Amino acid sequence: MxxxxxxxxxxxxxxxxxxxxxxxxxxxxxxxxxxxxxxxxxxxxxxxxxxxxxxxxxxxxxxxxxxxxxxxxxxxxxxxxxxxxxxxxxxxxxxxxxxxxxxxxxxxxxxxxxxxxxxxxxxxxxxxxxxxxxxxxxxxxxxxxxxxxxxxxxxxxxxxxxxxxxxxxFPLPDEEQLCQALDQYCEKEADREVLAVVAKVLRSQDSSFADAQRLASAARRRAVLSEVPVADALLDSCGQQVRHLSFPERVRFAMELVQADHMSQRRVCELTGVSRDTIRDRLRRQTEQK
The missing domain is CATH 3.40.50.300 (P-loop containing nucleotide triphosphate hydrolases)
Known part of the structure; x- marks a missing residue:
């Protein structure tokens, strides 16, 4: 004890x-x-x-x-x-x-x-x-x-x-709870828009608060050693997880990010490894189906 x-x-x-x-x-x-x-x-x-x-x-x-x-x-x-x-x-x-x-x-x-x-x-x-x-x-x-x-x-x-x-x-946290927790773990050094993106990635993988804390801690260490903003280090770490997903899952996730309007198409492409042509083609199809 x-x-x-x-x-x-x-x-x-x-x-x-x-x-x-x-x-x-x-x-x-x-x-x-x-x-x-x-x-x-x-x-x-x-x-x-x-x-x-x-x-x-x-x-x-x-x-x-x-x-x-x-x-x-x-x-x-x-x-x-x-x-x-x-x-x-x-x-x-x-x-x-x-x-x-x-x-x-x-x-x-x-x-x-x-x-x-x-x-x-x-x-x-x-x-x-x-x-x-x-x-x-x-x-x-x-x-x-x-x-x-x-x-x-x-x-x-x-x-x-x-x-x-x-x-x-105790259930697994939802996106909003993950976003609030990440804000605590990063000691408010990352923008809400970035935290929302990372929370969406974590939630798609059924992550826990402990998973979010590990990701945030690793990003803060990387930010100090590389002399980059915590938000950038957090997105880079998050992108490494996304790129381990299958291509269809990455495309689905890229579309969710674009439609959530948290970041530009260019940044979504960098994060997910999905080309802008693929994203534009999917957006065009969705428009035609409406």
């Missing part, structure tokens, strides 16, 4: 539904006394579900800092002992530590431990470990917040889902 002591979390870019749920849970803990007076308790546990790189860990950090509580992170894949009997004791000790004082505990890669107990491939000891984990979740105090994250929701035991007060489903 580690205690997250990194700097302030950047306000995460989230789907509206996820943001509403995260803020609601935080508000419940900040207003705990009002709930207790009404005979209610705040949400004690929440399950974060979604593919890698969509912000699950970042949201846990943001919630902990919003609540003014330490964030404890336990990567369950790292505590799986070769002697399974020890793993249950390890998890109990960590959870007891987190219960001792108000905190936010993130159980990462929950599916490593909380697998379906009807999976015939799993040994009996691991199935008993799931039971231990469920008991600990049931006993979690309202003074702390237990978060769990998984990239593989289908592997979880059905009983696990029922134990959590809230389930937050």
């Amino acid at each position: 580690r205690i997250d002591q990194s700097g302030p979390a950047v306000t995460p870019v989230l789907a509206a539904a996820v943001r509403v749920q995260a803020e609601q849970i935080c508000e419940e803990h900040l207003q705990r006394e009002r709930l207790l007076q009404a005979g209610l308790v705040p949400s004690r546990t929440a399950l974060f579900v979604g593919p890698p790189g969509v912000g699950k860990t970042l949201v846990a950090k943001w919630m902990a800092q919003h609540l003014g509580l330490p964030l404890l992170v336990l990567d369950l894949s790292s505590v799986m002992s070769s002697f399974l009997g020890r793993t249950g004791g390890n998890i109990r000790r960590v959870l007891d530590y987190a219960k001792a004082s108000p905190s936010v505990l993130l159980l990462d890669e929950l599916d490593t431990v909380a697998k379906r107990r009807d999976d015939g491939a799993e040994v009996g000891e691991l199935k008993r470990l799931v039971t231990v984990l469920l008991q600990e979740i049931d006993d979690w105090p309202a003074t702390s917040l237990l978060l769990a994250a998984t990239n593989h929701a289908g592997l979880l035991d059905p009983a696990v889902w029922r134990r959590f007060d809230a389930v937050l489903d």
Whole structure:
């Protein structure tokens, strides 16, 4: 287990539904006394579900800092002992530590431990470990917040889902969310029009926030070393990804960029490797079909 002591979390870019749920849970803990007076308790546990790189860990950090509580992170894949009997004791000790004082505990890669107990491939000891984990979740105090994250929701035991007060489903980001995230990652050093183009490329490849951050970081390093604007470095890096697409996909993407009117036909040609003659021919056909 580690205690997250990194700097302030950047306000995460989230789907509206996820943001509403995260803020609601935080508000419940900040207003705990009002709930207790009404005979209610705040949400004690929440399950974060979604593919890698969509912000699950970042949201846990943001919630902990919003609540003014330490964030404890336990990567369950790292505590799986070769002697399974020890793993249950390890998890109990960590959870007891987190219960001792108000905190936010993130159980990462929950599916490593909380697998379906009807999976015939799993040994009996691991199935008993799931039971231990469920008991600990049931006993979690309202003074702390237990978060769990998984990239593989289908592997979880059905009983696990029922134990959590809230389930937050993190989808892959859309173009607007990618654009907002890129603006953060580039520290506002690139024009909105450029970010919109890059976001469109990333979305066409089902990219995550983590993918966008890697692309932006690489572009900023390239901009410094080559002494070029971040926007140019970002477009060049983006173009390298586009040119790995098949020719029909590049033509389709080039047409989307031209019609979105974010850049000139010449720049679209440079970015996608599709000739201006091809673009003009497609535009002519579309006009004739109308």
